[in-house]
Amino acid sequence: MLHVSQLGLSVRGHALVQDLSFGLAPGELLAVCGPNGAGKSTLLKLISGERRPTAGEISLFDRPLHDWRPRALAQRRAVVPQSSACDFPFCAWEVVMLGRTPHPSSTQDRQIALAELDAVGASHLTERLLPQLSGGERARVSLARAFAQLHGVEGPGLLLLDEPTAALDLQHQESVLSLLRRRCDERGDAVLIILHDLNLAGAWADRVLLMVEGRALADGPPEQVFTPPLIQRAYGLAVRRLHHPDTGRALLVPARADARSQTLTPIPNP
Amino acid sequence: MTPLAALPHADRVQLVSLALLVGALLLAVSLGAVSISPGQLLVAPLARLGLSDAPSLTPAQEAVLWAIRLPRALLAVGVGGALGLAGALMQGLTRNPLADPGLLGVSSGAALGGAAATVLGGAWSQVGLPVAAIVGGLLAWGVVMAVARRDGAAPISTLLLCGVAVSALASSGTGLLLFVASDEQLRALTFWTLGSLSGASWPRALGVLGALAVGLLLTARAARPLNALLLGEAEAAQLGVPVEALKLALTVLVAALVGLSVAFSGFIGFIGLVVPPLARLFVGADQRQVLPLSAILGAGLLTLADLAARTMVAPAELPVGVLTALLGGPFFLLRLRAASPGV
Secondary structure, three states: OEEEEEEEEEEOOEEEEEEEEEEEOOOOEEEEEOOOOOOHHHHHHHHHOOOOOOEEEEEEOOEEHHHOOHHHHHOOEEEEOOOOOOOOOOEHHHHHHHHHOOOOOOOOHHHHHHHHHHHOOOHHHOOOEHHHOOHHHHHHHHHHHHHHHOOOOOOOOEEEEEOOOOOOOHHHHHHHHHHHHHHHHHHOOEEEEEOOOHHHHHHHOOEEEEEEOOEEEEEEOHHHHOOHHHHHHHHOOOEEEEEOOOOOOEEEEEOOOOHHHHHHOOOOOO | OOOHHHOOHHHHHHHHHHHHHHHHHHHHHHOOOOOOOHHHHHHHHHHHOOOOOOOOOOHHHHHHHHHHHHHHHHHHHHHHHHHHHHHHHHHHHOOOOOOOOOOOOHHHHHHHHHHHHHHHOHHHHHHHHHHHHHHHHHHHHHHHHHHHOEOOEOOHHHHHHHHHHHHHHHHHHHHHHHHHOOHHHHHHHHHHHHOOOOOOOHHHHHHHHHHHHHHHHHHHHHHHHHHHHHHOHHHHHHOOOOHHHHHHHHHHHHHHHHHHHHHHHOOOOOHHHHHHHHHHHHHOOOHHHHHHHHHHHHHHHHHHHHHHHHHOOOOOOOOHHHHHHHHHHHHHHHHHHOOOOOO
16 A cells, blocks of 8 residues: 655755665554664655655555645545644644544544544543643544544555654553554554664564665564664664564564673764 | 523633623723713614614714714724734744734734835825735735744744844834825824724725625634644644645735734734633634634724723823733733743
8 A cells, every 4th residue: 555666865965765665565564663864754754745755656555645635645644743742722632633634524523533532542631731741642642633534434544653652651652552553453554653662663563664874774574674683784783682482573682792892882873 | 592501612602702792892882072872872773774763862972973983993893803813823823822913023014015005105095005004914924934934833932033023124114114204194104103093984994894704704714724734734734734825825814914904003913912812711722713712802802992092091092002012011921931822
């Protein structure tokens, strides 16, 4: 449902994203990982249409991105931003209801908003004002807004998320990822999510796209991507790979064989 | 009929505000040097239409009501409503709850346009006045938006500083025009620097009210996408809102509302700043409620302010712009100190 081919974006001769090709099938959860400045957020902005590529093509649901009418696309594709700064006194349920903007307004909208707030475990926030919510609470409200946007849509939807777990505690990180996983499995939605936490990506993603300097270093199942040599190349950090005692999935931890020299390794400039 | 208590909270607020506005309007029409009782007010329209021969108004009362007081009160309603609506729209467009036509230079730009039409317009100055004021407001607003905004939002400090700069430029332009103006034009121009509804007439009142009605109709359609815009421009675009077209349309509407207000009543400040936060206090951030309520509250506020301006020091008259600034200035300072400027 998402095809990206030879995508590139250069700003004043500086390539932020180059020669990137990958696809995303219905029901698939793709984690985009990589060091700071690797071009992950830029990639998301290109796919969401916020920025125009200087090379290559993006197609969504078998149609080129720029052929879509904004409203029609918004009914099938939702974006959850990294953070939202809004000083206006919306209640949480009103923010979630804004997800219904691309749809004809209906008396059901409030019910949908309440249901989706409940789905992300935030029904206790319903009447709270947006400026008074913590970063983690805002993140969950944004997620519920994206779910409300795709509510009742025929066929699978596409969710794009930019580090929605950054402000969340361990329990809420898990619950967000399991919610996304369930949407993939039950509704056939496709999810593209930027994650910094490699172990979270390893535990929940079908595939991982590892980006370095605007390019794809690796694209495949977590077991194939999260190997010490690839992580060393991407992050310049030696890691050791363990296996989760319950699932057998890959777990990465920084190597500590020579702790002193490790701390002295300069962080490579991305 | 639905009892008032059974209505949703926001609708109740709108209805009560509307009733208060009608009350303010009746008060403004009945009080003054020649007083007209509420009972007479009710009978007057019937008598005029020949439907009642009850003892009606004296000829003096008749003249005061139809030629002076009613057009003036209706102009106050129109201008106050237009400024309240324009303020709410500007706060939405900049995603900044402290935006205001006066503070951001739009009114000064409109005043410069109006002054230019008065001094340089010659025979066309009457027709050119509102048009030039609208164009002046549009230019000022365009400059502020182009300079102050980064990634769709304008930080309040940058926005206010831009407003200061544009206001200063526009005022110096108006100053130059004062220098070359004739004595008669000079008197007319002084009116802009203070703001007053004493120039009221039927065409002016109906003109502003018409523009306000068109504005309210347009914003009723735009309120839902404008809500999405409050989340951010990127977010609104991702929700399928045609962001650029919406911004352009609302910018022109703001300039038209402010331009007409300034053309007919001069520089009346702070209505657009004070009223929308008050509206949000009652009905939350939903623009579908905030926009009409801002118009109603703005209309009521200016009607009462003008009533005070012309009765407090009777038979003399205070410029109403001085009164609104007296009210709005401290309010603005308090808001700047407030922890959550959105409410």
